[in-house]
Amino acid sequence: MTSDSSLLPSLKTLFATVTAGITGTLVYHYMKTNFFTAKDEEKIKESLYVEVPRDTVAHLIGRNGTSIKQIEEETCTAVSFIDPGGACRLAVIRGSKDGVQLAKMQLLKCVEEHAQLETTEIFVSEKTIDRLTAQESKKLREIAALSKTRIYIDGVREKRTSLLVRGTYHQIEKVREFLKEMVAEEIPAATETSNNVPMKRSPNAARTQPEKSTPTEYEKLEPTSSDGFCEVMVSFVESPSKFFVQKAGPCSKELDCLIDDLTDFYSVKENRQQYAISKYVVGSLVAILAPDDTCWYRGRVVSIDLEEDSDDDGILSVNLVDFGDTVIVKQPHVAILRPEFLSMNFQAIECRMAYIEPIGGGEWSEKAIEAFETLTYCASWKILMARVESNATMNSNCIHVLKLVDTNTEKDIDIATELVRLEFGYSTA
Structure with missing residues (x-):
């Protein structure tokens, strides 16, 4: 809709009437104080109304209005939002013909970005968390502003070691890059204080020997449902009597x-x-x-x-x-x-199948092992349901004796029962 300067007073009156007649209609208004001065009136040649989904308005405005201000400055326009009711709100763009079209394109691009927003959990060290939250969280706010994301620190766990980042894929990747730079800055300090590495980073640094130690434990399986099952993924198979799983989640x-x-x-x-x-x-x-x-x-x-x-x-x-x-x-x-x-426990959890032994009581055949790998989607990262029936100990290692069930098909498949059906083993249940 275009108008010349002679129509401005009526436009202002109409706009005031519309916004005053609907309760709570003016959600956000970024109009410059002197927008309707005589000097600016000469520049205004067009007004444009763009429908935007109600839930995207906050994203369009941005934190402290930074996003909408940037659009206004880049397009030499003024943008305001009114609420006529319904699922959408109206973005009112005023400025030159080229300016309002450019502003419209940028607004629609922001709407498209909002549809692609996702929330990702990024795990970091406690030291990095401390740096992010030091000095009234200035570093955290800086990263959020530069990447145009929203970042929250997980406050549920006793040890805070993760960030929840809300943004598009590329914005979240920017956050990852900033965090990697922070870790890189920490390396020299960590090098100087470590007893196992040289004092300075150098290609010709003296070679050192790692200590034989077990500072990290292996993960253990715990039930996550009332029937005692939890979700696992099989990562490696030697046989049904010795295989490894990782916890899903x-x-x-x-x-x-x-x-x-x-x-x-x-x-x-x-x-x-x-x-x-x-x-x-x-x-x-x-x-x-x-x-x-x-x-x-x-x-x-x-x-x-x-x-x-x-x-x-x-x-x-x-x-x-x-x-x-x-x-x-x-x-x-x-x-x-x-x-x-x-900082993270070792994820390979050693297990063996419950209620089944190989035919003849000897070793598992190659065909039996291949069938077990197929049935458990070994290294294909499909989730199985596992229940710990008992625990065994071998070489000081705890081994979970599992009942495994495949729920990826229309009918649940008990892995042990299927191996017995295929005549690779016999049931001990």
Whole structure:
């Protein structure tokens, strides 16, 4: 709708009448104080009304009005919102012909972004949380403003180690980048105070030896429903008598973030050199680059094959403490595991099947193992329902004896019963 300067008084009167006649209609109004001065009246050539969903208005306005102000400044327009009732509100754009069209495009883009908003949980160290909340949360507000997201600190858990970030995918990725920069800033200070690493970060730093220790425990399965079941994912299978599961839920996201952080840190050549190991100890915790993979993982040294007077790299067997399988790696692909990567419990939970034994009472056949891998979606990250029927102990390790049920199909499948039906085992129930 266009108008010349002679129609401005009537427009102002109409606008006032509309807004005064509806209770609570004026939700937000960013009109410059001198908008209707004679000087500005000469510039106004067009008014445009855009319908926007009611629940997107707050997103369009932004925190403290920053988003709408930016649109106004970039398009030389003035934007206000009125509420005619119903599911939508009207955005009133006033300015030049080109300005209102540009403002309309930006508003509609914001509406589209709002539809793509998601909430993501990002896990960080307690030290990072302390930095974010220090000095009246200035750092937290700064990151939220720069990324145009809303960030909340998890206040439910006793140990605050996660952030809830509300924004688009790209905005959330910006938050991740800011957090990684913060962690990078912490590394020099952590290096100076650690007894296991050199005082300065240097490619020629003296190589050190990791201590043989078990500072982190393995996760344990606990029921999450009244019938005693919990959700798990099978990560590695040796046989139905020895396999590993991971708990499904927040731990899965936290592990993904941990692997990303490990990979980001140890993919830097200088970091690998600084945390290189000169002498290995069986049982020590390390970071490793898995064969045929681009990611770094947490591991425990199982065996060592270092030949003296050989130009070849040493060979190590390393158990992946978050997945359960053991891999063979060369010395350059192993490094000291920084203490900050031990804040999360090891995720590989050793288990065995309940109420079933292999046919003949001997070892499980290869076909039986393959069938079990298929039935449990091994390493496919599908959720199964698990119930701990009892616990066993082997080499000081707690082993859960499980009943597993597949609920991914129309009819629930008891894994043990299915193995018996396929004649790979017999029931002991």
